[in-house]
Amino acid sequence: MSARWSDRQQAMLREMGVTLWLPPQTDAMPLPEAAMSEPAPAPAPPPVRMSRPAAVSTAPNPPSVPRPLAARPSGVAAMDWLALREAVAGCEACGLCRGRQNTVFGVGHAQAQWMIIGEAPGEQEDRQGEPFVGKAGQLLDNMLRAVGLTRAEAGPEQQVYIANVLKCRPPMNRNPEPQEVAQCEPFLKRQVELVAPKLILAMGRFAVQSILQTGEPIGRLRGRVHAYQGVPVVVTYHPAYLLRNPADKARSWDDLCLAREVLRGGGPAPA
Template identity: 65%
Template sequence: MAWTDRQRAMLRAMGLSVWTPPGAPIEAVADASPALPEAPVPSPPAPERPIVPIRAAVAAAAAAEPTEALEPLAGEVATLDWSALRAAVSACRACALCESRTQTVFGVGNPSAHWMIVGEAPGEQEDLRGEPFVGPAGQLLDAMLKALGLTRSEAPPQQQVFIANTLKCRPPRNRNPEPSELARCEPFLRRQLALVQPKVILAMGRFAVQSLLRSDDAIGRLRGRVHRYEGVPLVVTYHPAYLLRQPADKAKAWEDLCLAASLLER
């Protein structure tokens, strides 16, 4: 059978080679590798991004670091009470963020709150005040909470929230957290969750979702349904800073808060 240049190119694109009979002229063998086809064969669609544990991402990013460097911190933090945990966060020098911070941002709210809100990393205002979600994003969050009868101020546990971030130090110039930074700070967040024992968790933003759900999926794919963090119902929503840039999604965020509230009503 005589193959055309286009047919040979398509076979080669599929990983197949054209058989050349013994004694074929050199020109015929050379002709089995023609130029690229006129219309390239479309590649199969890329597989959906899998759920990737943040620990795995950290291990890949920080493979040069000895694993033993992370284990002692996690083991010690898991036994701390509130006062010791706050002191440990304030004195932490586990990563380079301690060099540029003004102060650590521990968290705020009722230590027995029914709601726990987890954000991403402190920004400039949070770094200056030592409190999560201040400035315009914090004002929007407070307004959203107020609409549900919730507050970060002094109130009974069922009306007050506890707010914490995945990172306790501000990344320089508000850049995204590095996987190794998230891993080194994760024991603090896990201990806060264990001490609060919330009835519902609201994860706000991509890095909060990565830390709690071990997922790289987009917020839009994860919101609107109930997830679980160690048995605790968890609802995913947009970060208030994102909502300030994309106000059209505020309605979706309100739906997420109502979903979280409905879990407590049950």
């Protein structure tokens, strides 16, 4: 049966009271053939140009170049006390200045008869700017009092002048290097010239070996009188060593007695 009714048939059915259902008429135009075909693929996006990453250097970083050291101040041999102290405070010749807090110049009477020479500043000396402080300094004070001397203000017969071979503290209290001792030696030499002591008491291996220019241990140098810049020298142990080795305090007392005899003119002549 046709899905469509003729006009005559539709009229007859209406007369009979039959309601007709007719498919709706559509005025839609057929889609173009292109619309029913599969959609064309979207055009490919233009290629993205990736920038090449910058080359990463695999070479090791160049080592940092330390600031060049300044030369030791000139004219040390002609300096007075004030100029010498200022020269020591500003010296950067050996490099120890990079880690120091203070230079340790020296203390005592400028014309003392006794001059005590130690090794290098330790942590407390570096902090306070004075040689032989702390427990080692207390022991030194006791040793000096035993022979009638003091570092406190007094006359040149009773007061001593105390200095170190090195004026700056080596890192971690390590042993001084030969070039460091060599850079500081003119300062010490000038101090000895200005004080003009009658006797030098050298305390500790590095002080003794630096002053006497020898590699012999203290044990072989004790009991004899040496010389530095024409001044008699008696050697003994450093107070810090005696704190660790109290049995050697008796030997140090013998050294002090020898120094006192030399100062009085009754000891042996310098070797």
